[in-house]
Amino acid sequence: MLEIDSLTKRFDAVTAVAGLCLTVRPGEVLGFLGPNGAGKTTTMKMVTGFLVPDGGAARICGHDIVTDTLAAQKTLGYLPEGAPAYGEMTPREFLGFIADVRGLSAVAASAACELAVARTSLESVFDRPIETLSKGFRRRVGLAQAILHDPEVLILDEPTDGLDPNQKHAVRDLIRLLSPAKTIVISTHLLEEVEAICSRAIIIDKGRIVADGTPAELAARGPNGKLDDLFRGLTSSDVSGAAA
Amino acid sequence: MNAVSAVFRREFAAYFATPIAFVFLVIFLVAMGVFTFYVGHYFDMGVADLTVFFSYHPWLYLFLMPALAMRLWAEEKRSGSIELLLTLPLPVWATVLGKFLAAWAFAGLALFLTFPVWLTTLYLGAPDNGVVLASYIGSLLMAGTYLAIGAAVSAATTNQVIAFVAAVAVCFLFTAAGAPIVMESLSGWAPAPLVEAVASFSFLTHFSAITEGVIDLRDAIFFLSLTSLFLFANMLIVESGKGG
16 A cells, blocks of 8 residues: 655755655556656655655555655565666675565575566576676566565566566566555556556656546547557647757 | 664675775785885884884875775765665664675774784784784774765765765875874964864874873774764765755
């Protein structure tokens, strides 16, 4: 369960997130859509405790991310934008570190690593330094890290970015597999991804929600019954000025 | 404590994952040797003690400790892994402490590897081993303070070179506070209490008190409290980064 209540973030004069309100329930896969700079990543950074909001609150499984940070972060799996990791470590060492931080016992840690590695198909690169891996593998190392402790809430910032079509398909299957018991939020630019795996989609623009519904409902609102028409109609694009 | 040890182990292993550990240890030991035997004319002194060896420690640490500490935070910020680190369920103080302890343990290892200098002295004469032990402890405490300064500065920047140069500058202020160059420039005009206050912050003054065999708890407390102060500053800098 993820509750976001009038979340606000300003950077100098720019309001990145403007009073966002949102509740995501277990079993829901929420697609977080919006053009670059709409506030998707900033929202995720606040919800996961990396940035402190200027106003409003976010609760993860009832734990406030600002006042009860550690309890909230324990129930959370997070894939940050760009899937950062420690490049000099191998996936084995890296996942071992995450298991360590998550407080898993040695037995639980090795079982969790095995499952996460199998689910993200990392076996072939398990002992190679992360910095030598391709973008797709690195992304999957980040995913493995996020799902390692079987969190109740998963927040994934562009989980399929940089993956080839087969890998995208595998990650979508994984998200589908995990979704019945978990609260999942994914941000993406790929509208077909939302239609493929999300049970609900929101479109944000300039830090506000401009559309909220199932992908089919949103698509029906578009002039040609297509999600990308609605997306273009609702969001401000920084290329429109140049084209005009 | 699990959090501190998880961060410590990852950070300590990171030194050895690249040639950094090897390069640092070699340079550290060669520099120690050069200053003791060549610059310090250890063999010409005709005295079998380690005063010459220890007298160069503050000046060597001035450059070597910032080199050890510069990557602690700057590298995390540059690579983006800081976002992962700060969204894991780790208290900020534990992360700060774990990183510092890893650097300190590595410095301790480098210092330990200077034991042949002590063996040489033992072979040549009969040094006061109590003084030698006190000097080693004092040197380790002083290294910790330099590292805490370096870590705090590293947290304030994403650039390791800036972290290094700025840390050397701050360390220099503390090292040289009691040196003639600073004392003479102050004593002409500044009120005596100010001159004394500045001198009392000098690493040279406190460290030479320890190496002369006067094991005064106040000198140990000086280094430990200054270390704590900079670790606290380190924590505040990391926390303030969450404000965006």
